[in-house]
Every structure is written in structure tokens, then in C-alpha cells.
Amino acid sequence: MASTPPTIHLVHDDLPPGLSFSSGMVALDTETTGLSLVNDRLCLVQVGDGEGNVWLVKFDVGNPATPPTYAAPNLRAVLEHPRLTKLFHYARFDLAMLQKHLGLADLGPMFCTKLASKLVRPTASKHNLRALVAEYAGVELDKTEQMSNWAAPTLTASQQAYAASDVLYLHTLTAKLTEQLAEQNLTYAYDQALKFLATRVALDLRGFPETDLFAHH
Ligand code: MN
Numbered sequence: 001m002a003s004t005p006p007t008i009h010l011v012h013d014d015l016p017p018g019l020s021f022s023s024g025m026v027a028l029d030t031e032t033t034g035l036s037l038v039n040d041r042l043c044l045v046q047v048g049d050g051e052g053n054v055w056l057v058k059f060d061v062g063n064p065a066t067p068p069t070y071a072a073p074n075l076r077a078v079l080e081h082p083r084l085t086k087l088f089h090y091a092r093f094d095l096a097m098l099q100k101h102l103g104l105a106d107l108g109p110m111f112c113t114k115l116a117s118k119l120v121r122p123t124a125s126k127h128n129l130r131a132l133v134a135e136y137a138g139v140e141l142d143k144t145e146q147m148s149n150w151a152a153p154t155l156t157a158s159q160q161a162y163a164a165s166d167v168l169y170l171h172t173l174t175a176k177l178t179e180q181l182a183e184q185n186l187t188y189a190y191d192q193a194l195k196f197l198a199t200r201v202a203l204d205l206r207g208f209p210e211t212d213l214f215a216h217h
Contacts, residue, residue: 006048006164009055010155015047015074016055023050025085025111026078027170030094031150031163037204041067042101043150045075048167056163058155059101070101085109087170089129095201106198113170115193116177119186133169136176141165 009016027048034040047055057075061068078084079098088094091112098104117127124131130141145162155163181187 014072027087027167029166046167050171054164090114113173120180
């Protein structure tokens with residue numbers, strides 16, 4: 001699946017209509033101008049079907065409102081599809097950005113590979129995507145474009161390949177992590193943690209600090 005180069009479809013402002021995802025799962029990632037939910041904006045949404053197709057939805061903002069809002073009805077239909085599981089790595093950030101720019105309601109079923117990794121690999125030193133793809137897919141991801149300029153009017157071939165690689169392995173990771181959650185009797189804890197995600201994202205967007213609400217202090 002991922003050993004052959006993906007087919008990259010670069011599109012602007014929305015997905016094409018009528019895409020279907022036969023696995024019932026769709027891999028998602030976002031690229032932004034930076035990590036601030038206040039000052040940065042969503043530039044790109046990557047959508048992977050787990051069969052080697054990746055759509056790069058580039059948002060070009062000529063004269064942005066603050067924050068700019070994107071209509072993207074076809075992307076929205078995929079994101080809000082009640083029977084399509086959305087796969088993310090660190091859904092917390094992607095959801096906040098998608099919420100900020102697309103004002104989504106309920107994304108329905110979801111999977112976050114970082115959250116699952118934290119539960120099934122509690123002693124691992126790294127839970128980033130690169131570490132998980134190396135461990136579960138045996139592939140070394142090239143992250144050299146991680147900090148590149150996603151607001152550039154034209155994305156280079158290298159930027160497109162990097163952006164696509166971020167959604168290429170999420171189906172594989174989800175399958176393996178789901179298995180491990182079950183083996184370790186952590187499925188319930190994982191599901192409950194995921195239910196808190198919408199609240200955490202809402203707090204993030206309101207500027208609440210990075211604290212554990214359940215901590216003693
Ligand atoms: Mn990414």
C-alpha cells in the first residue's frame with residue numbers, strides 16, 4: 001500500500017464531490033502557518049483513503065477575515081459523515097484548526113493514533129508520527145518539510161510528498177493500535193478519553209492553559 005508512491009491530487013478550497021471511502025475510514029491531517037490557535041491559519045487539509053490516494057486541499061486566502069472561514073462543502077460532508085471514521089495523529093490540534101476555520105459540528109467516529117499510543121505504549125519516549133510509523137509500518141518518514149511555508153502560493157513537489165506522507169500510514173497505525181488497545185483491556189479508557197476531546201478542543205480555542213483539569217493543584 002504505502003511502499004508505492006501515493007497518487008496525489010492537489011485541489012483548491014474543497015475536495016471534489018462524490019468521493020467515497022470504501023474502508024469506512026478516512027485519514028486526515030492539517031498544515032498551518034504555525035501552532036498558535038489565535039494567530040495561525042489553516043493552509044492545507046490532507047485526506048487519505050488508505051489505498052494510496054491523497055487529496056491535498058489547499059486553502060488560498062487572498063484577503064483573509066480574522067480568522068478566515070472556509071466553506072468547503074464537500075470536505076465538510078466527509079468530516080461530518082456519521083459513519084466514516086476520521087483518523088488523525090494528534091486530533092486535538094487538527095480539530096481545533098478545523099473548528100476555527102470550518103466551524104464544524106460533530107465529527108462523529110474518530111481515532112487518534114497519538115492518544116492510542118499514549119495508552120498502549122505508556123513507557124515509550126516518543127509518540128510522534130515518525131516514531132509510530134517506524135515502529136508499526138517499518139518506514140522512516142522524512143520530516144524535512146515539517147516547518148515549511150504552507151501558505152506559499154505554490155507547493156513544491158517535496159512539500160506535497162511530505163504532506164501526503166502524513167496521512168499514508170494512519171489506516172495501518174489505527175488497525176494495529178486498535179488491536180493493542182483490545183489486548184491490553186484499554187478500549188474503554190481510550191473511548192472515554194476520546195469523548196473528552198471535544199471539550200479539550202473547546203477549551204483550547206478559548207485559550208485555556210495546557211493543564212490537567214483533574215490534577216490536584
Ligand atoms: Mn502534518
